[in-house]
Amino acid sequence: MKHVKHLAQQLVEVNEAINALVLTSVRLQTDVTLLRSIPGIGSLTAAVLLVETMHLSQMESSNQWAAYAGLSPVPRQSGNFTGRTHISKIGNARLRRAFYLCALTASRMKNGFGNFYRHLTSQGKPKKVALIALARKLLRVAFAVLKSGQKFNPDYQRPSPMAA
Secondary structure, three states: OHHHHHHHHHHHHHHHHHHHHHOOOHHHHHHHHHHHOOOOOOHHHHHHHHHHHHHHOOOOOHHHHHHHHOOOEEOOEEOOEEOOOEEOOOOOHHHHHHHHHHHHHHHOOOOHHHHHHHHHHHOOOOHHHHHHHHHHHHHHHHHHHHHHOOOOOOOOOOOOHHHO
16 A cells, blocks of 8 residues: 555646646647647646657658657558557557557547547457557647647637538
């Protein structure tokens, strides 16, 4: 029991340190607020994302972020053989783990992300495949939110190409 209390105290201290660091920069505060507007993403994941991706400084598309995190699908094939696709896992393991855990949280929610997960599983996808797809979707939404500078809007509809 003493060990659990010590770990809980350390967790509180780390969270306070992260919050104090975020408060040192207006840009960090803004970015963390934008990311926290996405269901399933909390302060810790927002901080991990911003640190690991260097605030979008070197990435131009959400596909690059997904590849950097190792959440991109990779086909398995050789000659005439075509196997199942899997995720690359070449990317950043900390970022991949953070978004996998966010996907676990979001999959239990009654919102668009939870519905996306349930739709994939009802279509026969294995649960872990559906979670990885949801993690990739969350990462791409995070990219869009940071690029646009607007909070997450669950009712947002992309303009159709015909309207332009």
